[in-house]
Amino acid sequence: MTDTAQTRADQAKTQPRVIIFDTTLRDGEQSPGATMTHEEKLEIASLLDEMGVDVIEAGFPIASEGDFAAVSEIAKRSKNSTICGLSRANFKDIDRCWEAVKHARSPRIHTFIGTSPLHRAIPNLTMDEMAERIHETVTHARNLCDNVQWSAMDATRTEHDYLCRVVEIAIKAGATTINIPDTVGYTAPRESADLIAMLLNRVPDADKVIFATHCHNDLGMATANALAAVDAGARQIECTINGLGERAGNTALEEVVMAMKVRNDIMPYRTGIDTRCAFVDFLDHLHRTGQITEALANRATL
Numbered sequence: 001m002t003d004t005a006q007t008r009a010d011q012a013k014t015q016p017r018v019i020i021f022d023t024t025l026r027d028g029e030q031s032p033g034a035t036m037t038h039e040e041k042l043e044i045a046s047l048l049d050e051m052g053v054d055v056i057e058a059g060f061p062i063a064s065e066g067d068f069a070a071v072s073e074i075a076k077r078s079k080n081s082t083i084c085g086l087s088r089a090n091f092k093d094i095d096r097c098w099e100a101v102k103h104a105r106s107p108r109i110h111t112f113i114g115t116s117p118l119h120r121a122i123p124n125l126t127m128d129e130m131a132e133r134i135h136e137t138v139t140h141a142r143n144l145c146d147n148v149q150w151s152a153m154d155a156t157r158t159e160h161d162y163l164c165r166v167v168e169i170a171i172k173a174g175a176t177t178i179n180i181p182d183t184v185g186y187t188a189p190r191e192s193a194d195l196i197a198m199l200l201n202r203v204p205d206a207d208k209v210i211f212a213t214h215c216h217n218d219l220g221m222a223t224a225n226a227l228a229a230v231d232a233g234a235r236q237i238e239c240t241i242n243g244l245g246e247r248a249g250n251t252a253l254e255e256v257v258m259a260m261k262v263r264n265d266i267m268p269y270r271t272g273i274d275t276r277c278a279f280v281d282f283l284d285h286l287h288r289t290g291q292i293t294e295a296l297a298n299r300a301t302l
Contacts, residue, residue, distance in 0.1 A: 015270045018260065019236040021212065022048050022253055023057040025070070026086055028244035038070055044241075045074040048081065052273040053253075055082045055108060055236075061100035062093045068100050075104035082147065084108040089137040098144045109141045112151035112179075115158040115166055127162060134166050135173050142174030151179035151214070156187040156195060164202050171203070177210045177236060182225060185218025185248060189228035196232040212236035217248040226251040227259060230269060 025041050036044070041059070048056050058074040059067040075083040083104035087093035089111055101107035113134060114122060120130055134150070141148045150170040155163060167178055180195060187195070192213065200206045213229035213236070215222040226237045243252035260267045261275050 013270075015264075015268050016235065018230055018269045018271050019054045019210065019212075020052075020253065020257065020271050020273060021055040021057065021084070021236050021238045022053045022240060023214075023238055023250070024048070024240040024244055024253075025074075026057040026059050027238075027246070027250055028240040029059075030246035031244055031249070032246075038066065038073075041070045042073060042077065045081075046077065048241075049078055050080075052271075053081050054272050055084050057084045057086060057110065057238075058101075060086045062087060062096040068096065071100040072103060075101050075107065078104055078106075082106040082108050084110050084149065087111045087141075089113040089133050091137070091140055094137060094141050094144070098141075101145075106147070107145055108147040108149060108177075109145045110149040110151065110179075111137055111141050112153050113137075114153040114183075115163060116154035117159075118157070119154050127165075131166055131169055135169050138170050138173035138175050146176070148175050149177040149179055149212070150175040151181055151212075153181055154183040155180040156182045156191065157184070160195075160198060164199065167199055167203050167206075171205050171209055175209060177212055178206075179212040179214055179236075179238065180229070180234070181214035181238075182216055182222075183214075185216035185222065187215075187225055188219070188221055189224045192225040193228040193232035196229045196234045200233045210235050212238055213251075214238035215251045216245065217243060217250065220248070222249070222251040223255045223259065226256055227267060230260075231267070 024044060029036055045056055045058060058071040061068040061071050071085050083101050085097040085101045087097040087109060094109060094111055097109050125133065138148060138150050152158060152163060152166060170178060196211055211234045213226050213234045215225040230237065237251060237256050239251040239253040239256055241253050243249040257271055257273050260269045260271065
């Protein structure tokens with residue numbers, strides 16, 4: 001290694017770390033027709049684990065016996081990654097999620113509720129009632145697991161004052177990661193960055209948790225929105241292999257990882273996927289995982 005290369009490598013070690021959260025097995029499977037078999041899920045999870053993905057969202061355990069079985073088995077087999085399950089904001093979902101992920105070396109419960117006016121109307125909850133539901137469910141999850149992620153579904157269309165209020169409640173209840181999803185692919189890079197910056201500035205104890213970004217590609221800006229959020233202080237990107245996901249898809253894992261690698265001069269962040277030392281292995285894992293997800297996407301169009 002040349003002196004210049006060594007200097008760059010040393011500098012990278014001090015750069016802010018961005019957590020790569022892969023939801024190919026959960027959100028990716030919401031592509032119409034892209035349902036994966038049990039064995040396909042196990043194979044993809046193994047490849048993601050080998051690639052150095054920090055968090056694998058393995059599924060939605062309450063959704064079906066098959067999803068529960070896949071999440072449980074992935075949790076038992078994982079060697080490096082944190083294994084996460086998704087749950088709605090109720091005790092039954094959260095308990096089922098914990099039963100599936102508790103076998104993991106590093107488990108995480110991810111619970112969510114829609115906070116925008118449109119989504120608040122679905123369970124017919126007032127702002128105060130929803131705030132109380134968030135407090136109760138995040139507290140319950142934290143009593144089961146030390147690693148709890150809370151998501152404000154449709155955060156980008158939620159009133160800023162109310163979003164600050166419920167994020168503060170989730171943090172006080174024990175959430176360790178706060179996810180700010182652009183659920184319908186509505187936002188743009190400047191707004192994505194401003195929203196994260198606003199929350200970090202206004203919410204008490206925001207500096208004690210990890211803020212995450214989850215972007216959809218309906219307007220073709222998922223990767224740009226995710227990277228803008230990181231630039232504003234988000235430290236977890238939720239993504240999928242090949243951008244697989246419902247409607248127009250999600251932020252593509254390979255795009256954000258390589259964007260921060262190739263343009264590290266203007267995006268000085270690092271990930272746990274060491275493309276410098278294991279670039280060939282990274283490409284091989286990416287190719288094999290991509291082949292599977294591409295096959296699923298092609299299957300969906302047949």
